[in-house]
Amino acid sequence: MPQMAPLSWLLLFIMFVIIFMLFNVMNYFSFLYPVSHKTKKKATQKINWKW
Template sequence: MPQMSPMWWEILFLLFISFYIMMNIMLYFNKKNNSIKNNKNMMKHNKQINWKW
């Protein structure tokens, strides 16, 4: 098996991929939660506005 890469390359590659996936998952849920919070704040803000037309 002369074409095989060293084991530490594979480990580094797998660690990099796993960190990348985890980071993307965390960013996705963080943005999702922020958008929900922003929507709630907007709804509260909209209720407090007294429109005078």
């Protein structure tokens, strides 16, 4: 039906893109990663050079 067509297809596309981006942002920031407070020490190995 022509009367149901949006006023601007570009505006409709922008609206869907914004909704899609908001959906992705909300899903990304709603998931909480478990926080690990373990500190790993860097293992250094000393090499004695024998000439």
